[in-house]
Each structure stands twice: as structure tokens, then as C-alpha cells.
Amino acid sequence: MKSWHRYAIALAGGLAVGLGTAWWMTGGSLGDGQIANGPWTTSLGYGTKATDPVTRAMVARGGLLALPAKETVYWSAKTDADGAALDGNCRYILSGTPLDARWWSVTIYDSKGYLVANPANSWSVNGANVALDAKGAWRVTVAPTKPAEGAWLPGTAGQPFHLTLRMYNPGKAFRAGPAKAVLPKIVKEGC
Secondary structure, three states, X not given: OOHHHHXXXXXXXXXXXXXXXXXXXXXXXXXXXOEEEOOEEEOOOOOOOOOOHHHHHHHHHHOOOOOOOOOXXXXXXXXXXXXXXXXXXXXXXXEEOOOOEEEEEEEEEXXXXXXXXXXXXXXXXXXXXXXXXXXXXXXXXXXXXXXXXXXXXXXXXXXXXXXXXXXXXXXXXXXXXXXXXXXXXXEEEEO
């Protein structure tokens, strides 16, 4: 074998291993952040120059047009209140009180980070479209079938999913202690 063949094979092999490793390292979800609050996790470094290169690559690969934490905080939940993985076959109640932010939303994604396909073409709820009850709380059902009443975020039977909570312009009290903030509860009702 000629020496240039060996160099070409070594170069191709090195590129394949390097690119494969980079793809694998950046393929995780952003739910492995530094701050945990119940089932929700985040990092206040998304959207800043101070973020490590791997996290910045994950943000870029995931298509998250991340803003800095003073503008938006991105929370991710892969589990319910009991720590069980979110399952598209099950029915969950997502509930809480108005969040300490100018505006907030919760969006459902599949395990690859894409919007969950559903016949209702609905993927998100927000503080402007969920009604508050007499006690000032809101409630959304996350399930493959529409409930008889109330807000609904459609899941897809047979598909795991995760939820992303976006808090736009979070308040000073929230920024002072995000790990202690009151965030939405995710309770499984049944499967």
C-alpha cells in the first residue's frame, strides 16, 4: 500500500471518529442543566458567551435560539413528580399558579426534540390561554385523548416526550432563587 493511501485512510478514520464523537456529545437534551427544581432542570448560562463549548453546540444543534437568562429561562422536564419518565400513553395534570415572569409557555416535544405530532395541531400552552380557577391556579391535561373540559396539551400514545417551560423576562424574586421558585407540577393520573 502506498504511503498516501495510509495517510488518506488515517485522515478519513480520524474525521469519522471526531465527527461521530462530536455528534454523540451534542445529541443530549438540554434538560441536564445545573439547576434542578422538582422535575424541571435549567442552566442560566444558555444564550451567553460564558457557556461551555459543548452546551453551546447542544443549543445550536437543538435549534434553540437561546436568549440570556435575564431575558428568558428555559426549563426542561423529562419526568413527572414521582421521577417516572413522561410517557405518551399516560395522562398527566400540569398545574400551577401564575409564574414570576412577564410571559411563560409550556411546549411538548418528542424524545428527538421535535414538536409532538398530533391531530389537534397544538403543541403549547401559555399564561395568556390557560384559565385561572377561584384560587388563582391553572390546570392543563397532557394526554393522548382530549379531556371533557379544560385546557389540553396533546401527547401521542406510544411516544415518550419532554416538556419545555419558557419564562420570558423572569422577575427579580425568581432570579434571586430559581431553584426555590414555584414551578408547575407534573402529576400522573394514570395510563
